[in-house]
Amino acid sequence: MDTKNMRYGQFLKAKRNSDGRGLTLKDVAAELEVSVSYVSDIEQGRRKPYNEAKTFKIIELYRMTEDEIALLYDLAARENSKIPRDLEDILMYSEAGDMARHALRMTKKGVIDEGDWWQFIHYIKAREAEKQD
Secondary structure, eight states: OOOTTOOHHHHHHHHHHHSSSOOOHHHHHHHHTSOHHHHHHHHTTSSOOOOHHHHHHHHHHTTOOHHHHHHHHHHHHHHHTSOOTTTHHHHHHSHHHHHHHHHHHHHHHTSSOHHHHHHHHHHHHHHHHHHHO
């Protein structure tokens, strides 16, 4: 699934349709205690992403993986022009967050580029793999 230009509602609709249990809009609406039209509006991008309580329910209902949960938070944040909920505490209230924001601002200035980020990510993944051996 190409997620680069995906919208929050598109992702949820794709998850519902690929679920394998044949979940309908009515099933989702009943689980979330909202109207069918509300769920449809979310999937069609006519409403803002679900609030936190409903997000937790949708994560459980669709049995999302960690990667899917991260994507869901990122898509919601993109549409709301906010920091993803799962990152707000570390990004805004920790020393690591201070460093990350500094690095992001350096990226915005052109001091750090995508190659630098990939090099950093590969370094961290290699270090993580060494720890597991």
